[in-house]
Amino acid sequence: MASASDRFAGKRAVVTGAGSGIGRATATRLAREGARVALIARGRERLEAIAAEIDPAAGAIVLPADCADEVSIAAAIDQAAAAFGGLDIVVSNAGIELLDEDDRVDRLELAVWQRLLRNNLDGQFLTCKHGIRHLLAAGGGAVVCVGSNTGYLGMATNEPAYSASKGGVFAMMRVMAIDYARENIRVNMVMPGFIDTPMNEPVMRDPNELRYWSDQIPIGRAGSADECAAAILWLASDEASYCVGTALVVDGGQAAI
Ligand SMILES: NC(=O)c1ccc[n+]([C@@H]2O[C@H](COP(=O)([O-])OP(=O)(O)OC[C@H]3O[C@@H](n4cnc5c(N)ncnc54)[C@H](O)[C@@H]3O)[C@@H](O)[C@H]2O)c1
Structure with a gap:
């Protein structure tokens, strides 16, 4: 897509979930x-490729590390x-989504809820x-969390646990943004909508499902991992120097409906 630049020359970054899709x-x-860049995810082979x-x-x-295991992610x-x-x-x-297990709350298993939150x-x-x-040790920097538009708009019907996990990230991000603003650390987030990544592979390969979801998006199509990455990089860059606690929606217009 974009040509190479040296916008991040000298910067040192970690990216979790780097084994696939947006990461x-x-x-x-x-x-x-x-x-x-340090590429962090669970499987070494994928990361090495x-x-x-x-x-x-x-x-x-x-x-390789598991972000939900403190010893593992701290070490990485x-x-x-x-x-x-x-x-x-x-x-x-x-992040993960459990499309076949997340369900309306009257049918949702506590174990599934806990797995997604964890x-x-x-x-x-x-x-x-x-x-x-x-x-903090470096004297400043940038954090970009990846949430979802369903974390504050209720987009993913039948996925209350996934949505709650992303709503939690949204709330945590805003408080972190304020907590660290005076220490030269900008905390922001990107909220993707419906993105063509391996997470959505079952939907992407089913033409009826794909049409159903695409029809609900003003721009009429799924977004790409690269379109999300562009927004993440902008928030991480010095060009976003006055953005603190921003949730940048990248969803083809869904949030505007
Ligand atoms: N694809 C979408 O439509 C969409 C929409 C909104 C938000 N998101 C969010 O974007 C982020 C990236 O999703 P994606 O679409 O690229 O999915 P993906 O499944 O293609 O990639 C997710 C990556 O995260 C890793 N991962 C998950 N849990 C982990 C853990 N505990 N420890 C280490 N690695 C872990 C996976 O191994 C994988 O590498 C996720 O947080 C997801 O919830 C995606």
Whole structure:
């Protein structure tokens, strides 16, 4: 898409959920624009394949970890900071959706609710907790959380647990934004809508489902991982220097309905 630039030259970043979709696009673009990037997700093999696509000169590193496990994510973030000599950017993106198990609350199993909250909300809390410690040590930086438009607009019907997990990220992001604003750390978020990533693979390959969801979007189509990554990079960049606590909706107009 965009040509390479040096917008992030000298910046040191961690991206969670870098093994796929939006995280992968974000890590790749950050590296292309000059950042040293630590790719974090659960599977080493996927991460290594993605790192291999990045120019070796960019110095990307692979750190398999589970964001919802404090020992695991703290170790990965600390290793990234040790390898790069500090951190400037934390992209807290990892998340799951459980399309077949999340359900109207009268039918929703507590275990499914807890799994989504643990993975998506605990995971982002722990990523921010350990990432921000390094930003404080560096004297500032940027955090970009990835939520969802269903975290504040109720877009994903029959997915109350996923939506609650993203609503939690939205609330946490706004308070973090205020808590760290005077310490030169900008905290913001991107709220994607319906994006063509492996998370939505069952919908993308079913023409009827795809038409049903696309028809509800003013722009008439799913977004791409790269379109979300562009918004994440902008919020992480110095160009967004006056954005604090912003939730940037990237949803083809759904939120405007
Ligand atoms: N695709 C969409 O339509 C959409 C819409 C709104 C929000 N989002 C959000 O965007 C983010 C990225 O989603 P995507 O569409 O790229 O999905 P994806 O499934 O393609 O990628 C998600 C990545 O996160 C990783 N991950 C999940 N939980 C993890 C954990 N506990 N520890 C480490 N890694 C973990 C997965 O391994 C994978 O690499 C998620 O937070 C998702 O909720 C996606």
